[in-house]
Amino acid sequence: MDNILFNEATIATEYINQHFKEDIPTTAVILGSGLGNFTQIVRVLETIKYQDIPSFPQSHVVGHKGNLTIAEVADGKTVLIMEGRFHYYEGYTPQQVTFPITVFHLLGIKNLIVSNAAGGINPKFNVGELMIINDHINLVGAHPLRGKNNEHIGPRFLDQTEPYSYELIDLAKKIGNELGIPHQEGVYIGVSGPTYESKAEIKAFGLMGADAVGMSTVFEVIMANYYKINVLGISSITNMATGIAKTKHEHSSVVNIANMVSDKFSRWVKEIIIHLPNYT
Ligand code: HPA
Numbered sequence: 001m002d003n004i005l006f007n008e009a010t011i012a013t014e015y016i017n018q019h020f021k022e023d024i025p026t027t028a029v030i031l032g033s034g035l036g037n038f039t040q041i042v043r044v045l046e047t048i049k050y051q052d053i054p055s056f057p058q059s060h061v062v063g064h065k066g067n068l069t070i071a072e073v074a075d076g077k078t079v080l081i082m083e084g085r086f087h088y089y090e091g092y093t094p095q096q097v098t099f100p101i102t103v104f105h106l107l108g109i110k111n112l113i114v115s116n117a118a119g120g121i122n123p124k125f126n127v128g129e130l131m132i133i134n135d136h137i138n139l140v141g142a143h144p145l146r147g148k149n150n151e152h153i154g155p156r157f158l159d160q161t162e163p164y165s166y167e168l169i170d171l172a173k174k175i176g177n178e179l180g181i182p183h184q185e186g187v188y189i190g191v192s193g194p195t196y197e198s199k200a201e202i203k204a205f206g207l208m209g210a211d212a213v214g215m216s217t218v219f220e221v222i223m224a225n226y227y228k229i230n231v232l233g234i235s236s237i238t239n240m241a242t243g244i245a246k247t248k249h250e251h252s253s254v255v256n257i258a259n260m261v262s263d264k265f266s267r268w269v270k271e272i273i274i275h276l277p278n279y280t
Helices: 006-019 036-040 099-107 166-179 199-208 218-226 251-274
Strands: 027-031 043-049 067-074 077-083 111-120 130-138 183-190 212-214 230-240
Touching: 006 099, 027 036, 027 251, 036 077, 036 251, 067 251, 077 099, 077 251, 099 218, 111 130, 111 218, 111 251, 130 166, 130 218, 130 251, 166 183, 166 230, 166 251, 183 218, 183 230, 212 230, 218 230, 230 251
Parallel strands: 027 077, 027 111, 111 230, 130 183, 183 212
Antiparallel strands: 043 067, 067 077, 111 212, 130 230
16 A cells, blocks of 8 residues: 555545535646636635645645645535646656545545646647647656555556546537637647657657647546546647747746636636536
8 A cells, every 4th residue: 555655645634624624525626837827716715735734745846836725616616626736757756746646535536627738749739729638648657556556445457448537528528619718639648857858759759649748647647547536637738849849948938828828728627617417
């Protein structure tokens, strides 16, 4: 059990349960770089700082706040929000990166919406578009489930046929169309970073079937699958990937574009949450 830090996550969960007065929602959202303004279009009810939660890693990336928040999206419908996440390139182990997912499981989360900033590989994509993730490639070179497995929690050899829930993908498409939010759909390839990719890497990733590239998400989704949490993934295409882009990459520009996209992302995600099936 040690490999997924289950005991530490149990203690963190107890802390969270004690410190939130509200009931814990059944849906969680992880906000990626620049997508933090989601909290401005919902009613924030309560917040806990990551630094106060036992064993919870700390968020160091520019544009990541480090708050665990409960907010109301509509009458009686609440969501648990992670404002900022942990990346493998920060030096965290895959188990630390996915620590919050184990906590989500223990808190009773059933649906998870993950978001990220990504570089567009598919030449049909444009900067500023949103992409529904319909599959992923884990090219990080590490895996959060490596190590001893506890069959009582999940299977040793986890199936990956549907890492992103078809039902949630259909719902996201329907709501996107209703709101007039144009969106793409495609495969996200997760790499370790922290460098941006070389031109040769992006060419190879395109041949492998990837539509967008980023440095997060895949570990979290694998762990959510392990706990049978339904996942929806949305990428904000903040730049075209190396070799497709005409200019060199800057993190500040990635965050600026993500901020510009943030408004339509937030409206979309809010409406998706309101229409989630079996929402309790
Ligand atoms: N590559 C990797 N991660 C990213 C990119 C990119 O081009 N853009 C935003 N996150």
